[in-house]
Amino acid sequence: MKELLRIRELHASIAGKEILKGVNLSINEGEVHAIMGPNGAGKSTLSAVITGHPAYEVTSGEVLLNGENLLAMPPEQRARAGVFLSFQYPVEIPGVSMTNFMRTAVNERRKYQGLPELSASEFLKLMREKRKMLQLADKLQGRSVNEGFSGGEKKKNEIFQMAMLEPCFSILDETDSGLDIDALRIVSEGVNRLKNEHNAFLVITHYQRLLDYIVPDFVHVLADGQIVKTGDKTLALELEEKGYAEFE
Amino acid sequence: MRSLSKGEVVEQILLNEANLDLHFVQSDDSVLRLFVLNLSPADKTTVEIYVDQQGRGCRTEVYSLNLLRDEQRCSMHTHITHSANDGQSLQLIKFVLNDKAKGEFYGELKIQPDVRHIDAQQTNRNLLLTDEAEMRTRPQLEIYADDVKAGHGASTGQLDDQALFYMQQRGIGRDEARRMLIAAFCKDMVMPLSDEAKRTELMETIDRIV
Ligand SMILES: Nc1ncnc2c1ncn2[C@@H]1O[C@H](COP(=O)(O)OP(=O)(O)O)[C@@H](O)[C@H]1O
Ligand SMILES: [Mg+2]
Numbered sequence: 001m002k003e004l005l006r007i008r009e010l011h012a013s014i015a016g017k018e019i020l021k022g023v024n025l026s027i028n029e030g031e032v033h034a035i036m037g038p039n040g041a042g043k044s045t046l047s048a049v050i051t052g053h054p055a056y057e058v059t060s061g062e063v064l065l066n067g068e069n070l071l072a073m074p075p076e077q078r079a080r081a082g083v084f085l086s087f088q089y090p091v092e093i094p095g096v097s098m099t100n101f102m103r104t105a106v107n108e109r110r111k112y113q114g115l116p117e118l119s120a121s122e123f124l125k126l127m128r129e130k131r132k133m134l135q136l137a138d139k140l141q142g143r144s145v146n147e148g149f150s151g152g153e154k155k156k157n158e159i160f161q162m163a164m165l166e167p168c169f170s171i172l173d174e175t176d177s178g179l180d181i182d183a184l185r186i187v188s189e190g191v192n193r194l195k196n197e198h199n200a201f202l203v204i205t206h207y208q209r210l211l212d213y214i215v216p217d218f219v220h221v222l223a224d225g226q227i228v229k230t231g232d233k234t235l236a237l238e239l240e241e242k243g244y245a246e247f248e
Numbered sequence: 249m250r251s252l253s254k255g256e257v258v259e260q261i262l263l264n265e266a267n268l269d270l271h272f273v274q275s276d277d278s279v280l281r282l283f284v285l286n287l288s289p290a291d292k293t294t295v296e297i298y299v300d301q302q303g304r305g306c307r308t309e310v311y312s313l314n315l316l317r318d319e320q321r322c323s324m325h326t327h328i329t330h331s332a333n334d335g336q337s338l339q340l341i342k343f344v345l346n347d348k349a350k351g352e353f354y355g356e357l358k359i360q361p362d363v364r365h366i367d368a369q370q371t372n373r374n375l376l377l378t379d380e381a382e383m384r385t386r387p388q389l390e391i392y393a394d395d396v397k398a399g400h401g402a403s404t405g406q407l408d409d410q411a412l413f414y415m416q417q418r419g420i421g422r423d424e425a426r427r428m429l430i431a432a433f434c435k436d437m438v439m440p441l442s443d444e445a446k447r448t449e450l451m452e453t454i455d456r457i458v
Binding site: 079092104 | 416425431
């Protein structure tokens with residue numbers, strides 16, 4: 001199997017405070033990895049660093065995507081190369097229509113892949129298809145990006161964007177938090193449909209519940225800025241039972 | 249001075265005028281809707297707008313969008329007086345300041361004694377695109393009556409960093425993301441135009457400039 005993402009001895013800090021203290025992780029194509037861990041362990045920091053959030057400083061280590069140095073690329077370049085983050089807290093952007101936003105994003109990704117831009121009608125057709133696949137309401141598309149969306153709608157909208165962009169590496173940062181069972185099913189069915197032998201997922205979650213739907217190949221525990229334990233899906237069950245006390 | 253007769257509706261667009269000194273007097277039930285748009289302004293722009301609602305049941309709307317760059321200066325002064333009952337006034341003033349541009353808004357809102365049932369709103373929102381750009385806002389509310397609703401709000405800020413990162417994370421380049429956010433900030437300034445063709449044209453102009 002081909003290695004897709006490689007993180008080596010990654011150290012990162014925010015506002016002078018070290019949060020990631022030597023993270024090592026290798027993810028192959030076709031794999032689903034779950035990261036669990038106590039609040040404040042650095043899970044969101046890891047996704048922010050992989051995607052290039054400017055508030056975080058990488059002090060040492062490397063992150064490679066298909067052997068390429070991700071850390072040298074601006075955030076938009078990482079996204080075009082196929083890195084996607086389903087945000088723990090999706091951002092509302094008043095005045096920017098969902099359609100305009102998505103069309104710009106999709107065409108940037110296509111340009112990077114050497115594909116021609118989609119015409120307006122091709123694009124709308126693609127939107128319809130993906131919405132249908134994810135059983136999403138049409139009304140959301142006429143609105144500004146995430147503006148006035150409920151918590152569940154925002155998370156479903158993240159998965160919709162993922163479906164539109166067809167990334168090769170997706171991070172889901174607590175996409176399941178605050179979702180009712182129906183929304184959870186829609187989100188996880190979406191992921192399962194998008195999953196194939198060439199892409200990979202990193203699923204950050206607090207709950208075993210999501211992993212009943214999206215079955216991980218590996219489960220990692222992140223505590224105090226390091227991966228302290230790795231196992232298979234049974235580790236998630238164990239953590240659910242015992243909590244994180246032994247890692248805190 | 250321009251007088252609006254009873255029930256008259258006037259909608260006026262003033263585009264890139266370097267020196268404006270406008271005086272309006274409104275009679276009963278008239279509607280004045282002004283769009284003062286400085287999209288490609290001169291180096292120095294000064295605007296003075298005087299409106300006196302002398303008749304009852306008048307409505308005044310002032311929309312002003314000022315896109316400034318380099319060392320451009322623009323000062324916008326509005327003087328709205330409610331001299332009769334049941335009047336409404338709505339002001340929405342926006343500045344987008346790039347480079348070393350400087351903007352000033354002075355908004356005088358006066359409600360005369362014994363005038364009743366007034367609804368007056370003044371809003372000034374500004375976007376600073378650099379650390380060197382400057383904006384000064386001075387609301388001046390003179391309210392001598394009781395049974396009225398008068399509000400003003402002013403905010404000056406920068407582009408939303410979280411929104412920028414979110415857009416970049418979807419593959420949208422930083423410059424394009426900035427442009428989209430600035431256009432979004434400007435958009436509601438031409439939405440109230442009743443002439444749809446004109447509205448589309450101005451929106452396209454704004455899109456091209458930002
Ligand atoms: N802007 C910030 N300034 C200082 N510390 C921060 C900032 N953002 C997050 N942190 C700290 O970084 C740590 C890790 O946070 P985070 O990565 O969000 O954890 P997790 O997602 O695992 O709950 C926490 O201790 C948090 O307080
Ligand atoms: Mg988190």
